[in-house]
Amino acid sequence: MRYVYGPVPSRRLGKSFGVSPIPPKTCSYSCVYCQLGRTNRFQIKREDFYPKEEIFKEIEKVMKTTKPDYITFAGDGEPTLCKSLGWLVNKCKKKFSTPVAVITNSSLLFMPDVRKDLSYADVVLPSLDAGNESIFKKINRPYKGISFEEMVNGIIKLRNEYKGEIWMETMLVKNVNDSDKALIEIKKCLEKINPDQVYINVPIRPPAESWALPPSPERIVAAHQIIGQIKEITEIEVGDFGLSEFKSAEEAILKISQRHPLREEQAKGVEKHFRANVIESLISSGKIVRVEYRNKKFLVVNR
Numbered sequence: 219m220r221y222v223y224g225p226v227p228s229r230r231l232g233k234s235f236g237v238s239p240i241p242p243k244t245c246s247y248s249c250v251y252c253q254l255g256r257t258n259r260f261q262i263k264r265e266d267f268y269p270k271e272e273i274f275k276e277i278e279k280v281m282k283t284t285k286p287d288y289i290t291f292a293g294d295g296e297p298t299l300c301k302s303l304g305w306l307v308n309k310c311k312k313k314f315s316t317p318v319a320v321i322t323n324s325s326l327l328f329m330p331d332v333r334k335d336l337s338y339a340d341v342v343l344p345s346l347d348a349g350n351e352s353i354f355k356k357i358n359r360p361y362k363g364i365s366f367e368e369m370v371n372g373i374i375k376l377r378n379e380y381k382g383e384i385w386m387e388t389m390l391v392k393n394v395n396d397s398d399k400a401l402i403e404i405k406k407c408l409e410k411i412n413p414d415q416v417y418i419n420v421p422i423r424p425p426a427e428s429w430a431l432p433p434s435p436e437r438i439v440a441a442h443q444i445i446g447q448i449k450e451i452t453e454i455e456v457g458d459f460g461l462s463e464f465k466s467a468e469e470a471i472l473k474i475s476q477r478h479p480l481r482e483e484q485a486k487g488v489e490k491h492f493r494a495n496v497i498e499s500l501i502s503s504g505k506i507v508r509v510e511y512r513n514k515k516f517l518v519v520n521r
């Protein structure tokens with residue numbers, strides 16, 4: 219399978235069946251905390267990277283044998299860069315009863331065609347990590363020409379036009395956006411947006427920049443006090459990965475870790491499922507690397 223993965227356990231979406239309609243690490247941001255590393259295909263132009271019918275065929279195939287809580291368009295970068303996103307979401311809505319979610323970094327919501335594409339989804343999960351231009355540039359490192367004001371106005375426009383749920387997510391990074399001042403500015407933007415839910419997150423997997431660390435527990439408490447009414451997703455998710463689409467432990471570990479750095483204990487679970495020992499040979503062949511982050515070992519694809 220080229221365009222779909224999982225279901226994977228998700229802290230917000232339960233058993234989430236992922237669809238990635240874009241090539242690896244294609245994004246309009248290069249966030250300092252990105253678990254996929256720095257962006258290598260940096261763009262704002264929407265494209266049909268792959269034939270939409272091929273993507274939908276894969277979705278149909280997996281949906282015959284799995285019952286996820288959500289079909290989630292996300293993947294290895296920014297899914298709204300896919301020009302056929304609306305077509306794909308609409309097809310899923312017509313064919314399946316499973317709700318459809320789209321995770322977005324919010325950068326393209328100022329475009330009317332992107333908001334139209336998202337209108338078919340049941341829930342949209344946009345990010346907002348900053349309350350001003352300078353923190354926006356520091357944490358998200360957007361493609362040139364994307365302004366903070368335009369990005370926030372795009373989320374507000376989506377809120378005004380869209381009938382489904384909007385669940386915002388703010389990633390807190392130590393000494394970047396966790397001061398009282400930064401949190402107050404984020405809260406002011408969230409008040410203008412008026413989402414249905416707000417989640418705060420912290421980098422729990424190895425980030426693109428080694429200095430992008432989670433804030434102290436005190437600053438997370440401060441975020442609760444200042445922003446209020448937030449849900450925390452600062453703990454690692456629990457649950458199993460869907461493995462039925464994979465033929466071998468090697469294929470499963472390589473494909474999953476390409477989109478989602480795997481904790482070593484999760485990779486061992488994959489080995490157990492396939493009754494195979496492949497982790498050490500994948501490391502010695504240089505296909506994956508073992509990274510230690512916050513006292514946990516992760517396996518990440520060697521890019």
Ligand code: SF4
Binds near residue numbers: 246248252253323
């Ligand atoms: S975290 Fe998301 S928005 Fe940021 S660079 Fe990575 S894929 Fe793009």
